[in-house]
Amino acid sequence: MKTSRFASSSIAVLALGAIALTGCSAGAGGGAGAQGDELEGLTGEIGSKDFSEQYILAYLTAELLNAHGADVEANTKLVGSANVRQALENDQFLGYWEYTGTSWITYNGNTAPVQGAEAQFDAVKEADAENDIAWLDPAPFNNTYAFAIRESEADALGVETLSDVAALPAGDQTFCIESEFSTRDDGMPGLSEAYGFDASITMLDTGVIYTATEKGDDCNFGEVFQTDGRIPALGLVVMEDDKEFFPSYQGGFTLKQSTLDEYPAIADVIAEVSPLLTTEVMQELNALVDVEGEDPEDVAIEWLEEQDLI
Template identity: 50%
Template sequence: MFSRPFRQTFTLLAAAALSITTLSACGSSDAVEAGSAGDELQGTKYIIGSKDFTENIVLGKLAVHLLKAHGAEVVDKTNLGGTVANRKALESKEIDMYWDYSGTGWIEFLKNTEPIQDSAEQFKATAEADLEKNKIRWIGPTPLNNTYALAIRSEKATELGVKTVSDVAELARTSPKDVTICIETEFSTRDDGLPGLSKAYDMNIPKNNISLLDTGVVYTETDKGETCNFGEVFTTDGRIAALDLTVLEDDKKFFPIYNAAMTLRDETYQKSPAVEKVLQPLIAKLDDTTMQELNAQVDVEGMEPGKVASDWLGKQGFLGSDGAA
């Protein structure tokens, strides 16, 4: 798609965008008038968290602006940390809600080892079990499926002859020096991450071939091809297309389905069930294409997540006549 000189320029732009995201993700200067879209949540107060990668921060900002526009008092604690940090904060009442993913709930929180391949059944099973066992309610799901994948530079994929994860496993047996991989720390320990993937594909990657990096750096290093040939990516990430990375087919269908949904304690939900009515129209519009575009505005164009969220909500008519930032 792009020449190598363009890619090198993009790497610098992406690094700058990541710096902007890190500095600004915890707060936004965008002003959304409380109650501009309705008063269903008047008198409520919510502390909204998010994980620390672009998509989840953008989702968090969407909720911050939307709930405020419907009359809620909102405390923005987006970019709080990883999955464990947010879940613990939710359970301990440090935050009231954050977006999580059905596959994460099923594997990480409910400790199941086998994903359910049908997305509707996966979400239903996750939501029902988490509510029953942990009193955590899931509002959703979104159409978007932000599952894990392995990606590689397109020209390198052609050179190595890899199209599927099974091809990578075979390459690890025949030419282990070529199977270098960049991943996040969290992916290195999760059952639905590298340990489970390696077991499912009988894939042995030497420890010296595995580099643990921050999310954004995984993409840029995979694009460079110096630290690693393969990288852990999220399928709704806008940088995949921008960097002309090839996503390898999960031919054994190891990775679970990860439909995003808002998670909150049931006691919080019961105090104001109207929060579901407010969120559902937003949830219905968040498909893969939409999320890739929003993610790219942050990671490729360098926009601030809060502005991306409020601009999109305004264009979609979610903020009322006075709510666009």
């Protein structure tokens, strides 16, 4: 028997997986192969933004829909959130995975997030309904901003929360951030005001921040995205945002309401995978691509097979 590379995710979501698969029209053989034909006639492209997590989600979704009778493919070629959203609105894409905070702030023009993941999801679902865009039930993962520190230094400083960080001597409050984060309303200016940081800041490119945080020469605390696979791979730990300053960037599959009305079974099929996609699972899948250099499509297919979803 093949040993699972996804042991942590498989164990963590075993019960959820059993619940999600109950009542589904799964193929008798399980594993690879058709699971049903309820989406026969559904065609189009599943879009993605231009980073690994989105590539993985696009391939996961395309493979899963095809296992239920659809004939769709993943399109990972567009660059920029606005372009992907426009492609959905223009019917170039059948659907794609979006983040609640992005839609609420960027597409719906709100300057302040709604506190709490569930409340934020409900608010953005209602707002996007006016644009004929439906949100299916979200996954648990939250790809929000966060600050991480190498585990050994977290232990030495005794910090677990951002409030703990704010209580440190000024000399220990050293941060590595990207240029955009330095000016965003949901970035460093608002964060410093909310927590009262007396911070020393080093500006770096996004990809460099992770290795700089691991080394600890330029900063103790690095700006990260919470589902990034480099966090566990580099031995970093995320500080709890105990004042809930950062918006929730919970992932959910979005599509036109008219498409969902024509193929309502899409919601049932996506519901098979959504509960399994926790922050820890996405970190693990992202690490296989960003750290190990594996192909996102291969990672998606293997994970779906190990969950008996295709």
